[in-house]
Amino acid sequence: MIKPTILTGDRTTGSLHIGHYAGSLRNRLRYQDSHDQFLLLADTQALTDNAHDPEKVRRSVIEVALDYLAVGIDPTRSTICLQSHLPALAELSMLYLNFVTVSRLARNPTIKDEIRARGFGRDIPAGFLCYPAAQAADITAFKATVVPVGEDQAPLIEQTNEIVRKINATAGGEILPEALAVIPKSGRLPGIDGKAKMSKSGGNAIQLSATPDAIRAAVRAMFTDPNHLRVDDPGQVKGNAVFTYLDAFDEDEAALSDLKDHYQRGGLGDAKIKSRLEDILQSLIAPIRERREQLSKDPAYIINIIRQGTDRAKERTEATKQEIIKAIGLFQL
Ligand code: TRP
Numbered sequence: 380m381i382k383p384t385i386l387t388g389d390r391t392t393g394s395l396h397i398g399h400y401a402g403s404l405r406n407r408l409r410y411q412d413s414h415d416q417f418l419l420l421a422d423t424q425a426l427t428d429n430a431h432d433p434e435k436v437r438r439s440v441i442e443v444a445l446d447y448l449a450v451g452i453d454p455t456r457s458t459i460c461l462q463s464h465l466p467a468l469a470e471l472s473m474l475y476l477n478f479v480t481v482s483r484l485a486r487n488p489t490i491k492d493e494i495r496a497r498g499f500g501r502d503i504p505a506g507f508l509c510y511p512a513a514q515a516a517d518i519t520a521f522k523a524t525v526v527p528v529g530e531d532q533a534p535l536i537e538q539t540n541e542i543v544r545k546i547n548a549t550a551g552g553e554i555l556p557e558a559l560a561v562i563p564k565s566g567r568l569p570g571i572d573g574k575a576k577m578s579k580s581g582g583n584a585i586q587l588s589a590t591p592d593a594i595r596a597a598v599r600a601m602f603t604d605p606n607h608l609r610v611d612d613p614g615q616v617k618g619n620a621v622f623t624y625l626d627a628f629d630e631d632e633a634a635l636s637d638l639k640d641h642y643q644r645g646g647l648g649d650a651k652i653k654s655r656l657e658d659i660l661q662s663l664i665a666p667i668r669e670r671r672e673q674l675s676k677d678p679a680y681i682i683n684i685i686r687q688g689t690d691r692a693k694e695r696t697e698a699t700k701q702e703i704i705k706a707i708g709l710f711q712l
Contacts, residue, residue: 385407418458471515565627622639
């Protein structure tokens with residue numbers, strides 16, 4: 380039986396946090412046996428908004444690979460590969476740019492949000508504006524049909540499928556499959572300050588490598604319900620970061636539902652809910668942190684995994700590139 384292919388990945392701009400875990404790492408762990416899974420260390424995409432700091436992008440390749448392995452990605456079942464070393468991805472990106480318009484790129488909701496968040500103003504790096512075409516190249520070069528990602532990535536998969544349809548129409552046949560974004564039910568995990576985006580640079584993230592003290596401090600500082608002043612006051616669950624995190628990580632649904640009722644009735648203090656969350660996060664992160672520490676002692680082992688994965692990915696992506704060039708009818712030598 381041929382397994383369906385997964386391609387997903389992360390920009391290499393720093394180590395990953397528990398938002399990545401809830402958003403997509405957890406799904407990727409589930410798919411390791413049922414799918415042929417490729418994980419892309421997206422260093423060239425990272426450069427689209429970090430051209431001023433290639434050193435960070437370079438260093439983070441190992442950091443992200445360590446995070447993958449530490450959470451339980453098994454290199455014998457999933458293939459970890461490096462974007463900058465897969466020339467077919469760059470070549471397909473250039474090809475696909477002829478099948479999208481500048482205005483469609485600029486209308487992509489993810490791109491719009493990110494341009495605003497980065498304060499590019501009128502000085503948008505061309506590579507940044509065009510990265511949806513590059514991401515389409517990433518996905519289609521593997522002929523991936525499943526893409527586990529956080530919800531912010533959905534518009535990119537939608538745009539990928541538009542490009543797929545155009546390529547197929549030009550080729551006059553179904554040479555590329557459309558891809559399905561797999562997005563977690565719980566939605567995006569906010570930062571500990573309750574703000575929509577968790578990010579290391581925003582100082583509101585809990586890293587997968589966080590120490591016990593850092594986890595404790597983060598949970599203590601976590602945003603709850605600003606109007607829940609006394610224990611006896613009824614509290615709000617919606618918009619309360621502690622409950623959003625419990626929704627994402629507490630596996631005891633019945634206990635959680637009781638806890639919410641109690642909080643909403645009044646009589647349950649923030650310290651109690653925070654202590655439950657802290658226990659859950661400490662036991663989630665402890666084995667990840669320990670494995671990460673072990674693995675980080677042997678960078679040659681990590682590099683070897685990336686090298687082998689990239690070799691495997693190269694075969695696959697080169698084959699697809701040749702097929703596409705032929706199918707759309709360019710000259711063959
Ligand atoms: N855009 C993703 C991120 O921000 C990284 C990425 C690059 C990706 N290529 C991809 C995700 C292909 C899914 C599929 O981290």
